Amino acid sequence: MNIITKELPQLPGGESRNTKPLFVLIDYENVLPEDLTCLNQPHMHALLFVGALQKKIPTTLAMQMQTMGHRAQYIQIETTGQNALDMCIAHYTGFVLAGSPSARFLIISKDKGYDPLIQFLSKRGVTIQRSPHLPLSETIPRHPAASETSPFKNAAQYVIETLKKQRRCLPSSRDTLTSWTTNMLSSGKLAYTAEKIIAELEKKGIITFDGKQVVYSLP
CATH class of the missing domain: 1.10.10 (Arc Repressor Mutant, subunit A)
Structure with missing residues (x-):
């Protein structure tokens, strides 16, 4: 499947008032998940970031993305270069926060270079984590109950x-x-x-x- 979608993510207005949206940002240059079915939940959004030299993805993965409708998007980096995809993920995180300040984030990557960004945003009240693999649905972070010790x-x-x-x-x-x-x-x-x-x-x-x-x- 050729990857041609390059638009910024559109934030849907139909989210449940009781569930904060979770954006899963997948570094496809670094991690190649085989199954995205655990993300097919109403409050979850899958953003698959693809390198400039990656022109195709497996049909099964594409079909799973398609079943998620507007909650799943491909973002292909247009140029090669060190940390080009990383910078794009950082940009999209800020873009989403600007439109949805309560959004939560899970970055799927083995690259520890994301950790300073995660630490920076976490200190400012943003719920964001990194995982080296796509977790099963029951391990994906839920919206935590308010804690007086946070x-x-x-x-x-x-x-x-x-x-x-x-x-x-x-x-x-x-x-x-x-x-x-x-x-x-x-x-x-x-x-x-x-x-x-x-x-x-x-x-x-x-x-x-x-x-x-x-x-x-x-x-």
Whole structure:
């Protein structure tokens, strides 16, 4: 089968509200999976990244991709070069995150060169892993239940505790709270955006907004 699909992945709007989408990014230059049936689940998307010199894939694999419809795509790298495919996978990860911030990722590759990217994104609250082979369906990472011991929850709790200590001098507007939170996370070396932390505080009922003004309900 000739590989001609080179479009950016389209994010479907029909995902379950209770299941965050999982994008499986397959480095086909590095790993040649024989069976993709474990990915044929409504919340899973298969992106098969193919090298510039790889012109064909097995018919069985192509048929399995076809059964997934819009959730499966081929992306062929147009040029050869060291790390060309790796850079493309990194680009697509950022592209997907821009349209679907809650997306999760599983990179299928034996190449440990992806690990710095994975570490960078993980510290910023992105669920992303690498596996040297395509796991069975029961081992594919599910959306984890919220854990009060996760790094993100710890960061949010750190901000809450700091706010409690300065009740008499709390940021009064959304802008000042955003700036304050950014400085707080930077000084504490916690790699999460202020917007994500503020959204978590809203979710917990710690803060609400009256226009641009912040209303606190600190415990």
